[in-house]
Amino acid sequence: MLQNHSKDRVSNKYEVRLRRRNAMWIHNGKKECPHAELTSGLCSNAYFNLSEVCSFPFENHWLASSLCANLRGQGLKTVDFVVGSAYAAITFSYEVANCLGSRHVFAEKGSDGEMLWNRFQLPKNATVLQIEELVTTFKTTEAVRRVIIEKNKHPVKFLPLIGTIVHRPQKLPIKYFFDNEPITIVPLIEKEVWAVPQEECPLCRLGSKRVKPKNNWADLIEC
Numbered sequence: 001m002l003q004n005h006s007k008d009r010v011s012n013k014y015e016v017r018l019r020r021r022n023a024m025w026i027h028n029g030k031k032e033c034p035h036a037e038l039t040s041g042l043c044s045n046a047y048f049n050l051s052e053v054c055s056f057p058f059e060n061h062w063l064a065s066s067l068c069a070n071l072r073g074q075g076l077k078t079v080d081f082v083v084g085s086a087y088a089a090i091t092f093s094y095e096v097a098n099c100l101g102s103r104h105v106f107a108e109k110g111s112d113g114e115m116l117w118n119r120f121q122l123p124k125n126a127t128v129l130q131i132e133e134l135v136t137t138f139k140t141t142e143a144v145r146r147v148i149i150e151k152n153k154h155p156v157k158f159l160p161l162i163g164t165i166v167h168r169p170q171k172l173p174i175k176y177f178f179d180n181e182p183i184t185i186v187p188l189i190e191k192e193v194w195a196v197p198q199e200e201c202p203l204c205r206l207g208s209k210r211v212k213p214k215n216n217w218a219d220l221i222e223c
Contacts, residue, residue: 023052031207033223043201064095080126093131115143117151124154
């Protein structure tokens with residue numbers, strides 16, 4: 001089962017909201033119930049399918065407003081641009097931009113999965129806040145920042161904050177850096193979620209079948 005870390009920052013009202021919309025799944029420990037096979041090939045006992053909640057505009061707005069309050073609590077005042085990543089984070093980052101009175105832009109994914117920056121150009125020294133719907137390994141977040149630095153015609157000023165609905169690393173506490181600069185993750189929900197190779201998976205040993213979560217979402221949440 002998913003275990004809370006002593007330093008997890010968790011607000012039950014957000015978890016309740018996600019569970020109500022079937023956007024959050026945790027394995028119940030029964031061998032007849034499947035578990036998650038992640039894109040990385042690792043097995044996991046939990047999954048957040050946030051499109052299930054962000055597809056409701058009023059839910060998206062409520063979550064974004066809540067995150068904006070958390071960001072302001074971290075000292076955020078004004079920002080020129082809010083940038084999201086493809087694809088699940090786009091509508092959420094748009095709502096955060098609306099809440100902050102900022103302009104919204106987003107990165108895109110190419111056919112082979114690489115991050116692209118073709119649609120927008122940011123002015124010189126613009127302040128930029130990154131927003132994700134989910135942060136697991138920081139790789140997507142890092143890729144968005146890297147492609148803007150490399151492909152935008154002018155240098156911009158990234159804030160050292162990343163806002164997200166869910167932060168679900170394998171271990172807490174965890175520190176992130178980008179080009180040696182410390183980055184603070186500001187989440188609504190923060191939990192440890194394990195992800196292990198199939199040969200080390202306790203659920204595989206139990207006899208639980210592993211499945212691709214998004215393709216088998218109903219099987220996961222109904223078991």
